[in-house]
Amino acid sequence: MAFVTIKDEYKRYQMGETIIVANDGINLEIEKGEFAIIVGPSGAGKSTVLNILGGMDTADEGQVLVDDTDIARFNSKELTGYRRNDVGFVFQFYNLVPNLTTKENVELASQISPRALDAEQVLRDVGLGERLNNFPAQLSGGEQQRVAIARALAKQPKLLLCDEPTGALDYNTGKQVLKLLQDTCRNTGTTVIVITHNSALAPMADRVIEINNAKVRKMTKNPNPISVD
Ligand code: ADP
Ligand code: ADP
Numbered sequence: 001m002a003f004v005t006i007k008d009e010y011k012r013y014q015m016g017e018t019i020i021v022a023n024d025g026i027n028l029e030i031e032k033g034e035f036a037i038i039v040g041p042s043g044a045g046k047s048t049v050l051n052i053l054g055g056m057d058t059a060d061e062g063q064v065l066v067d068d069t070d071i072a073r074f075n076s077k078e079l080t081g082y083r084r085n086d087v088g089f090v091f092q093f094y095n096l097v098p099n100l101t102t103k104e105n106v107e108l109a110s111q112i113s114p115r116a117l118d119a120e121q122v123l124r125d126v127g128l129g130e131r132l133n134n135f136p137a138q139l140s141g142g143e144q145q146r147v148a149i150a151r152a153l154a155k156q157p158k159l160l161l162c163d164e165p166t167g168a169l170d171y172n173t174g175k176q177v178l179k180l181l182q183d184t185c186r187n188t189g190t191t192v193i194v195i196t197h198n199s200a201l202a203p204m205a206d207r208v209i210e211i212n213n214a215k216v217r218k219m220t221k222n223p224n225p226i227s228v229d
Pocket of ligand 1: 015022040043045048
């Protein structure tokens with residue numbers, strides 16, 4: 001059994017009189033330790049899948065198996081525990097707390113997860129050992145995204161879920177962030193899932209899942225992913 005298996009998953013949103021089918025029978029699998037990319041145009045249903053995988057939203061139907069547990073059957077208390085302990089999130093716009101330093105932002109992880117790693121150590125690992133006492137506004141976009149990645153990794157999550165992590169960065173900075181995600185995956189064995197509308201990222205992934213119009217259109221395993229350098 002794959003580490004992540006989504007089976008016949010449906011999600012609809014009601015907008016006034018209209019029903020929007022965001023996920024129309026999603027099926028996908030991701031192995032433990034893979035660097036997976038979910039790619040597709042805006043509105044395809046990617047964030048819906050990621051939010052359901054992260055316990056931030058719930059499926060209407062279907063199974064969402066993570067490490068052999070069907071999180072689609074979790075009650076709200078179980079979902080809260082899952083979000084806190086098992087998943088790390090990285091967003092397009094970093095979501096750092098502006099009045100906390102780099103180190104304090106990463107220390108937030110230890111307030112929610114009992115097995116959180118030492119903030120300074122994780123920040124050194126992502127190349128920010130010199131930036132511990134800076135505030136987010138004093139950092140570049142790429143550095144802020146590294147802090148956000150460090151904060152997510154400090155929890156030692158089963159899944160690192162990233163929503164357009166390079167979407168707000170220029171090409172070269174985006175490349176560095178992708179390299180960090182790829183290296184994290186290789187060095188720590190964390191399963192990393194990135195959603196993006198940018199199909200140029202696909203050659204770097206171990207697995208590429210293409211979503212269009214609420215369905216998975218193609219899933220390919222990449223035997224020779226490009227190492228970002
Ligand atoms: P993507 O991440 O690929 O851009 P989304 O999963 O965000 O796509 O959205 C899929 C569809 O569901 C879109 O039509 C979007 O407008 C709709 N949608 C997403 N979230 C909501 C919501 N909370 N309420 C209503 N419609 C939503
Ligand atoms: P190249 O040496 O041609 O720049 P790379 O190894 O840097 O190739 O990247 C592999 C592929 O990923 C290329 O097709 C490149 O366009 C794409 N790519 C790398 N980083 C980014 C990024 N941040 N945003 C968009 N595309 C990227």
